Amino acid sequence: MEETLYIRMRHKILVKPNHTVTIGNLAQIISSESLKEKIENMVVYHVNMSDKNIVVIDVMTVIDKIHSTYPAIDIQSIGPTQSIVEIEYRKRKFSLVYFIGVWLLLFIGAALTIMNFHEDVSMREVHQRIYFIITGKHNEKPLLLQIPYSFGLGLGMILFFNHLFKKRINEEPSPLEVEMFNYQQDLDRYVMLKENKESVKKLHDGN
Known part of the structure; x- marks a missing residue:
């Protein structure tokens, strides 16, 4: 029986430079516990210094990543279709x-x-x-x-x-x-x- 996975992209996440962004960071997932844990740990993007302040990740990128490993899963996307990854650099000292x-x-x-x-x-x-x-x-x-x-x-x-x-x-x-x-x-x-x-x-x- 084909398993169904429901995914809802978060509107925005805050990360530090050189952070590894996983699907669990980007989205809320509803599925069986065993499958959910594996998918949440899948890496989607690695933040580097050339990204400046903002990176936008599309839900299609996430779905493609999941299907590359689990092609038989039926993925249902709910809510936003994109997530904003905002990179927080070291804040300047208070003047x-x-x-x-x-x-x-x-x-x-x-x-x-x-x-x-x-x-x-x-x-x-x-x-x-x-x-x-x-x-x-x-x-x-x-x-x-x-x-x-x-x-x-x-x-x-x-x-x-x-x-x-x-x-x-x-x-x-x-x-x-x-x-x-x-x-x-x-x-x-x-x-x-x-x-x-x-x-x-x-x-x-x-x-």
Whole structure:
């Protein structure tokens, strides 16, 4: 009786340089225990320094590798058809000067953005007007409104980004996390099409 093997490629795996990538690294497999163990240990690719940062391995490469040893197996592919192998090189040491420079750049940029926005919408005149409506008195510096507004602005940003330093307020993802996730998904799709040698085949005249 022909044995059936179900294979589901992982979206992405992280490896070190010179790592040997097996089918077990690349995919989830459902089959008999004896066959599953043998197939998971089959080597598909060996990472070398010329691969740079990313290698894309297609499910057809994996199926061909399995069939070369077990030609009678019925392979059913489920889910993604490609896996991204991301190579993690040694990370650079933390630079305090670089961190402070980036922090100052972001802090000054954010502060200027907020101040320019308030100037464009005449926020001071708005506060003065609201103060006059509530109290009936004119005040050039309505601190009774400006101080709570300033604290509320900071609190609103904390709630918006759903983080207080490294602490998450609740389990709901922030808009920034959603945008970063969408960006990563688009980037992964681009890499799969760009780096996968099986996705594009060039046909030259005369070949």
